[in-house]
Amino acid sequence: MKREDLFPVLSDLALAIQAAAAYPENHPKVQQILERLHRRVLADARRLEGLNLGFFGDHVVVDECPFVEPNSTLLRLMARMREKGIEKIRFSEGITFGELKRFVYFLGEGKRLLSDQRWESIVCGKIEGTESAAVAPLELASTPSSKILKGAIEVLREVLASLSTGGSRSRVDEGRDIVSSVIRGLREDGAIIERLMELQAHDDYTVTHSLNVCILVVAQANRLGLSEPQIREVGMAALLHDIGKEAIPSQILNKPSRLEKGEFEKVREHPFTGAKLLRKIDSGTEIPMIVAFEHHVKYDRTGYPKIRSTEPLHTASYMTQIADVYDALRSFRPYMPSIELSKTVSIMKEGRGTEFEPQLFDNFLEIISCPREGFPETSPVAM
Numbered sequence: 001m002k003r004e005d006l007f008p009v010l011s012d013l014a015l016a017i018q019a020a021a022a023y024p025e026n027h028p029k030v031q032q033i034l035e036r037l038h039r040r041v042l043a044d045a046r047r048l049e050g051l052n053l054g055f056f057g058d059h060v061v062v063d064e065c066p067f068v069e070p071n072s073t074l075l076r077l078m079a080r081m082r083e084k085g086i087e088k089i090r091f092s093e094g095i096t097f098g099e100l101k102r103f104v105y106f107l108g109e110g111k112r113l114l115s116d117q118r119w120e121s122i123v124c125g126k127i128e129g130t131e132s133a134a135v136a137p138l139e140l141a142s143t144p145s146s147k148i149l150k151g152a153i154e155v156l157r158e159v160l161a162s163l164s165t166g167g168s169r170s171r172v173d174e175g176r177d178i179v180s181s182v183i184r185g186l187r188e189d190g191a192i193i194e195r196l197m198e199l200q201a202h203d204d205y206t207v208t209h210s211l212n213v214c215i216l217v218v219a220q221a222n223r224l225g226l227s228e229p230q231i232r233e234v235g236m237a238a239l240l241h242d243i244g245k246e247a248i249p250s251q252i253l254n255k256p257s258r259l260e261k262g263e264f265e266k267v268r269e270h271p272f273t274g275a276k277l278l279r280k281i282d283s284g285t286e287i288p289m290i291v292a293f294e295h296h297v298k299y300d301r302t303g304y305p306k307i308r309s310t311e312p313l314h315t316a317s318y319m320t321q322i323a324d325v326y327d328a329l330r331s332f333r334p335y336m337p338s339i340e341l342s343k344t345v346s347i348m349k350e351g352r353g354t355e356f357e358p359q360l361f362d363n364f365l366e367i368i369s370c371p372r373e374g375f376p377e378t379s380p381v382a383m
Contacts, residue, residue: 006062009044009051012037013104014077020108034104038097051091055081080107085114087126095121096180098173120181156239157207164246164277172283178211179235182218183228206245206253209327214239216323217316219367220360234316236283237291241320244274244292268304271296287316295320298355318357322348322364325355341368 016037019030045051054061055078061067067074081087084107091100103122114124159174217238221231245253248270252263259267274292283289294317297303307313325348332338339347345365352361 006044006065007067009037009040010053010060010062010067010077011073012040013053014073016104017080017107018076020105034097034101037104038095038100041091041095041100042093045091045093045095050093053089053091054087055089056087085126086124088124090123092121092123094180094184096173096177099177102174120177120184156211160207160210160240160243160246163240163281164243172281175236175239175283176232179214179218179232179239182211182215182235183222183231186215186219186222205331206242209324209331210239210242212327212331213241213320213323216326216364216367217319220319220323220364223363223367233285233287234291234319236285237288237316238320238323240274240278240283240288241291241295241324242270242274243277244270244272247273247277268296271305287314290314291317291320295324297321298351299357300354302355315360318360319364322356322361325351326364326368 012033016030016033019027019033023030041051048063052061052063059066060074060078099119099121103119106117156175156178159178163172163175214235218231218235221234226234245267248266252259252266255263271293275289278289278292291314293305294307294313297305297307297313297317298321299313299318301307326344329339329344329347330341345368348356348361349365352358
């Protein structure tokens with residue numbers, strides 16, 4: 001790319017940071033600048049297979065093009081990067097608007113530390129060997145696909161807690177960012193499912209379980225040939241399926257022994273509580289609310305809550321229910337050790353056609369039986 005084609009992204013980044021420091025996030029001026037910056041970052045990252053920015057000494061490098069003029073815009077940008085301890089930034093292809101917005105507001109605010117931040121499509125930090133960077137091509141390694149979900153747990157913990165108390169639309173966007181990283185991770189790294197099968201989290205069960213179920217449902221949706229928007233919708237629904245548990249006291253959720261009757265009834269309320277919470281939130285689709293309500297209803301209509309209608313459940317509910325049971329059996333919890341893979345599959349096979357929708361269950365078994373084979377095209381399933 002020509003040098004003059006690369007300067008606008010620096011200018012827009014500087015303007016966006018300045019606006020973020022001066023205005024609230026919903027201000028029209030901020031939104032306009034952020035939308036323009038997002039378009040530029042997406043376009044440049046696509047053309048360059050990742051957009052690299054470097055800040056050191058008295059100049060900036062974009063890709064391999066240095067900018068050394070004493071420009072006031074660049075001087076302000078470099079000063080802010082020094083404050084944040086940032087010498088390099090890499091934006092990956094497909095970065096979402098929500099993640100870019102959060103990154104800009106992090107740069108615009110003075111309190112939060114770089115070490116406390118986690119990004120899915122952004123790598124930033126120090127450049128090794130700064131002295132030689134001015135003459136050598138800027139080499140910033142992209143996030144390895146095997147680590148593409150790093151930080152998702154921390155973000156999801158905050159998302160679930162915020163949404164359970166009527167959080168803002170920006171939290172919904174953060175949830176979508178997590179789903180996007182799951183989709184990208186599965187497409188770039190077929191071993192994610194395999195690692196999930198080998199290692200289950202021993203703490204913060206509700207959060208790690210929600211992410212695990214999202215991964216498994218997105219894998220199912222991929223294999224079924226659903227469209228990209230449909231995959232995102234069902235992934236978001238799976239991510240939020242247990243949000244009703246945020247209203248359950250932690251001493252019940254983490255109790256190391258069998259629950260008393262009253263405690264168990266409290267847990268059984270979480271599908272209704274979750275659906276009620278999601279009904280109040282504009283997430284752009286009703287599927288998360290439906291799945292939150294239906295994910296403990298079995299294929300033969302047993303389970304809870306009781307549903308009078310004889311219509312089939314939503315396809316996303318069936319997929320989430322399968323992933324939910326699988327991860328629950330495979331995960332360690334204080335009152336129940338994890339169950340080995342072969343025994344988990346054996347237990348679940350007994351529920352084919354009664355507890356689980358048979359065709360979707362067979363699709364799920366193919367995924368966990370061949371976790372590295374990717375997701376072949378099949379006839380799309382009606383949603």
